[in-house]
Amino acid sequence: MQKVAIFGSTGSVGRQALAVVDEHPQEFSVAVLAAGASVDALVEQARRYRPQHVVVGDTAALGALQDALAGSGILLHSGAQGLAECAALPDVDCVVAAITGIRGLPVSVSAVQAGKRLALANKESMVAAGPLLRAAAAKSGSEIIPVDSEHAAIFQCLMAGSREEVRRIILTASGGPFRTRRADTFASITVAEALRHPTWSMGPKISIDSATMMNKALEIVEARHLFDMEADKIAVVVHPQSVVHSMVEFQDGAVIAQMSAPDMRLPLQYAMSWPRRLQSSTPGFHVSIFQSLTFEEPDVQRFPSLLLGLDAARRGGTAGAVLNAANEVAVERFVRGEINFLSVFEHVGRVLARHQCVAADSVQTVLDADCWAREEMLRC
Numbered sequence: 189m190q191k192v193a194i195f196g197s198t199g200s201v202g203r204q205a206l207a208v209v210d211e212h213p214q215e216f217s218v219a220v221l222a223a224g225a226s227v228d229a230l231v232e233q234a235r236r237y238r239p240q241h242v243v244v245g246d247t248a249a250l251g252a253l254q255d256a257l258a259g260s261g262i263l264l265h266s267g268a269q270g271l272a273e274c275a276a277l278p279d280v281d282c283v284v285a286a287i288t289g290i291r292g293l294p295v296s297v298s299a300v301q302a303g304k305r306l307a308l309a310n311k312e313s314m315v316a317a318g319p320l321l322r323a324a325a326a327k328s329g330s331e332i333i334p335v336d337s338e339h340a341a342i343f344q345c346l347m348a349g350s351r352e353e354v355r356r357i358i359l360t361a362s363g364g365p366f367r368t369r370r371a372d373t374f375a376s377i378t379v380a381e382a383l384r385h386p387t388w389s390m391g392p393k394i395s396i397d398s399a400t401m402m403n404k405a406l407e408i409v410e411a412r413h414l415f416d417m418e419a420d421k422i423a424v425v426v427h428p429q430s431v432v433h434s435m436v437e438f439q440d441g442a443v444i445a446q447m448s449a450p451d452m453r454l455p456l457q458y459a460m461s462w463p464r465r466l467q468s469s470t471p472g473f474h475v476s477i478f479q480s481l482t483f484e485e486p487d488v489q490r491f492p493s494l495l496l497g498l499d500a501a502r503r504g505g506t507a508g509a510v511l512n513a514a515n516e517v518a519v520e521r522f523v524r525g526e527i528n529f530l531s532v533f534e535h536v537g538r539v540l541a542r543h544q545c546v547a548a549d550s551v552q553t554v555l556d557a558d559c560w561a562r563e564e565m566l567r568c
């Protein structure tokens with residue numbers, strides 16, 4: 189029985205991780221549930237799953253949590269320290285890191301340092317602090333298994349050959365809601381339009397990132413660090429159906445792809461059960477799902493975000509942290525109506541160009557680069 193800690197349990201990925209637990213009560217039990225501030229949803233989950241520990245990130249919400257769960261015997265924690273500590277508890281085997289944004293970094297670091305299996309859905313951790321996480325994992329014996337569907341696919345495809353035999357990694361991208369939209373109308377894109385994703389059902393931050401293709405830019409950096417692959421061996425192809433989750437091309441020309449209906453429960457379950465494959469209700473091969481798979485070159489003129497991702501991946505070090513932080517601020521400002529869609533690319537590009545990259549060798553260095561980028565965004 190794997191004892192699972194779910195960080196970001198009330199969000200979209202966290203709820204799907206609980207759905208995996210529901211499907212496999214013999215395989216997984218919930219040891220920790222953690223959320224940012226959604227106390228009502230967290231309390232409901234705690235009553236249902238009876239974890240040993242519940243954490244709320246927002247310290248001000250601890251009182252409400254204590255009132256609601258009084259007498260339950262569940263240990264309650266709060267704040268950044270509570271989150272980090274609960275990722276390292278002896279009771280925990282596998283940490284599902286599904287907090288959105290750089291706020292998820294301390295949980296990932298803590299889990300890896302404690303030697304836990306890290307089912308990594310918080311891509312920002314790997315983008316901003318990949319070298320640090322990999323070094324910590326090598327030291328502790330922690331396994332970092334990607335949950336991001338593209339990286340979960342690559343993780344599986346890489347088993348078809350040795351690292352030296354890989355010619356390139358090909359990340360697939362749905363292209364988002366504006367794949368075919370004319371460039372001269374980009375400036376007038378509304379928040380509501382950007383929130384509508386064609387194939388995946390996701391939270392607001394990642395929906396906007398998909399619309400700008402900044403999600404793919406971050407995923408280039410994520411792949412660079414996660415698989416220790418040179419930036420120039422990472423390519424992106426647009427594949428609107430989101431059935432081929434990514435591919436690895438080997439030096440003999442063989443292209444290995446991982447395919448399945450778009451459903452986050454599959455990569456989540458695989459990360460939690462690896463190296464085993466468990467039963468699941470994911471449909472597998474159906475002509476109706478697989479009959480039309482199309483691919484197109486990405487348009488970097490309309491989506492310069494991809495070039496920013498490649499640039500950050502080539503530069504390495506703190507460039508990933510800066511790309512991520514600048515983008516988080518840009519998304520917030522776009523959602524508040526303060527900047528238009530095109531300004532997301534312009535502002536992030538400007539801040540990334542100004543950044544003096546250093547090695548991302550400590551959490552503090554990464555957080556400093558993150559802070560610098562956020563302050564720099566105010567000057568855009």
Ligand code: MG
Pocket residue numbers: 336337338339407
């Ligand atoms: Mg993805």
